[in-house]
Amino acid sequence: MEKLSFLDLAKRLLTEQKRPLSSEEIWDLARQLGYDAQVGSRGKTPVRTLGARLYIDMRDNPASPFIKTGSRPVRFFLKNMPVPFELPLLQELPLDAKKGAEKRPVARGNFLEKDLYPLLSYFASLHLRVYTRTIRLSRTDNKDYGEWFHPDMVGCYFPMEEWQTDVYELNSTLGNTAVRFYSFELKRELNFANLRETFFQAVSNSSWANEGYLVAARISDDEEFISELGRLSATFGIGIIELNPNEPDASSIIFPAARTETLDWDVLNKMATINQDFHDFIKRVKTDIQSREIRKEWYDQIFSSEELQDLFR
Template sequence: MTFHKLAELVLKDSEIPLTISEIWEIAVNKGLDSKLNSKGKTPNATLGARLHVIARDNPKGIFKTVGRRPKRFYLSSKEYNIDFSEYEAGKTEEETKIITKNKSNYKYTERDLHHFLAHFAFYSLKSFTKTISHSKSEKKKFGEWVHPDMVGCEFPIDEWDDSVLKLSSSIGNTSIVLQSFEIKKELNLSTLREKFFQAVSNSSWANESYLVSAEISEDEEFRLELERLSSAFGIGVIHLDIFEPNNSKVILLPEYRENLDWETLNKLVQMNPDFKNFIKRIEIDLKSHEIRKEMYDKILEDEKLIKLIKNIS
């Protein structure tokens, strides 16, 4: 059973919208959890991330949401004899305190964003990430802006039959997607070009490249320039929502590069041990046809992510 089907079965029998915790509790009581085709250690967290992504990316799909803290899910095809406005107004919420979106009242570091990106990449891009420590790089040998903050790999292992994987490996075509991520706390017009070209400079080796930020200006001139640069250089843009992690999204798609830049890959392997270990890990996982999740960046649950953001108001 998929997480999608589990949620559908639970919501079908409910006369009110349910939170992720409520859906999971009912599923466990009904024994549906034992039928899941998943070996993850935190299936309730996986359920939450999957439903958030499905509801966000498929506005005409079967899952709808109402309210914010906590967000509740219901079926678009089911008729409900309730007042949905009460849920939207927060009158039925477990937590009525509204967290402001003014990020100046909160303190977080660029390093904190690595955890948010690892979560987003795992659930939305289906990739496993690895943080690359700049302090370990031989800058004197290769200069600055050579490698990104994080790298990722999207595997076909969960989707392909074992025989197909073996055949693709034997002919040198595993269909993995290597990703480059440059992370910034803020993107605005005054510093856009510098930050954007830093992403361009250290991402030529990858199939997909992204510039990632939690604070992205809404200024019209900035947005037009960001779109122009993204289109010209094939760099995607990801907005990380530090208050609602599952609302993070790709706002500009990257250009997919069919061929990897092997010369730059070789240089990065020589330059940084974290990058070298990342490449070795991919090779091992492809050969074993099993992804060792603990060897990549840890995926934190929503609640732990939000606790990284400190209120200083």
């Protein structure tokens, strides 16, 4: 049986149907026609993965055959296909600013930092395969540590969801669970005015984790600023994520985080001692690893892309 990637699947169905389709419509048709069986390793949320792959290809691949049209829902189509009707709002996603292309889309509307938490949980789940837990400052016993000690959100990657059982068990027998911990420092926006403070806050808060990220919904597209942000990221290993409240699937990692294979257990223990949310997170991860069953309802709720857009209307 011919194997299809998500992008191959989308291209085939758009060619056959000769009309714009949303990611949900593409996947529904794939199931009806039996094409879904040809997509390998599609994970537990294939519709989300399909939508994300399309956005990423349009954003990062100058030769992408895809374009998007409309909104709520966004539908996808093929650049080279003639159509007998007018496509409203036909457009391509701009390339990433660091690649010297057009300006990235800027998050519109007024929102608070806390409003971005569900959007970050969605992104972490889809792109990093990470289960997140929001860490509330109000649950920190010693306020002297404050926001410079623990991040806004933490996360965990469980390889047992993707690995063959025998491989995972062998890995565990050898004393390495391959579980990875993530730290996320979240801000509404990043610019020269707050870069130093927010960046080194992220450095401070992520010293215990395998990967640390600084996350914002509005990131200055000033060329000098992006250059400095990239320099700091490369020097200190902190990744940069740009969220897009208006189009959640267009959120992206601007600069990847450097991964460390060791955890700082002293800092991790201190965090679990002073913050109940983090203590509960560590306890839950331990239980899930031991039981080999991830209790998804305990972690941050994952909304759909459409539900997230409703939150920012």
